[in-house]
Amino acid sequence: MEIAMELPLDADGFLRRECPNCQREFKWHHGPTADAPEGIVYPPVHWCPLCGRSAALDSWWTQAQIEYQQGVLAASAGDILADAFKAVRSDHLRLEVNRSAQPAQPDPLVEPDDMVIVAPPCHPWEPVKVPDEARGPFFCLLCGEAFAV
Ligand SMILES: [Zn+2]
Numbered sequence: 285m286e287i288a289m290e291l292p293l294d295a296d297g298f299l300r301r302e303c304p305n306c307q308r309e310f311k312w313h314h315g316p317t318a319d320a321p322e323g324i325v326y327p328p329v330h331w332c333p334l335c336g337r338s339a340a341l342d343s344w345w346t347q348a349q350i351e352y353q354q355g356v357l358a359a360s361a362g363d364i365l366a367d368a369f370k371a372v373r374s375d376h377l378r379l380e381v382n383r384s385a386q387p388a389q390p391d392p393l394v395e396p397d398d399m400v401i402v403a404p405p406c407h408p409w410e411p412v413k414v415p416d417e418a419r420g421p422f423f424c425l426l427c428g429e430a431f432a433v
């Protein structure tokens with residue numbers, strides 16, 4: 285069974301992220317940009333454009349994204365269990381799912397078109413969006429190189 289967990293992108297295709305080191309939010313482009321070199325292989329870590337520290341690709345969830353994912357899982361837990369028990373096909377196992385006790389699906393997240401776009405000179409085809417009030421130097425998402433705008 286698949287659980288749909290769509291995270292919204294803004295109008296330019298950017299996904300909101302939160303740095304696990306400095307806890308500040310920025311956005312990176314979801315997937316390769318139109319200007320990315322053919323066959324680009326992304327590094328296993330990304331660098332925070334705001335503090336310049338790196339972390340693995342799956343450690344950049346915002347609080348709202350974590351809460352949303354937990355909400356979707358909680359709302360789907362009964363279905364997941366029922367599905368798993370169906371696969372077992374045992375006469376000795378019975379599972380009744382009380383759907384009224386299941387929490388409702390959370391409201392989908394909405395991504396506003398905020399923040400300003402900045403592009404590093406070292407990887408100009410991989411721009412990021414940083415909060416309006418953020419002041420450089422910023423750091424390249426892909427290599428951690430500092431740059432001013
Ligand atoms: Zn950071």
Ligand SMILES: [Zn+2]
Nearest residue numbers: 406407424427
């Ligand atoms: Zn770079």
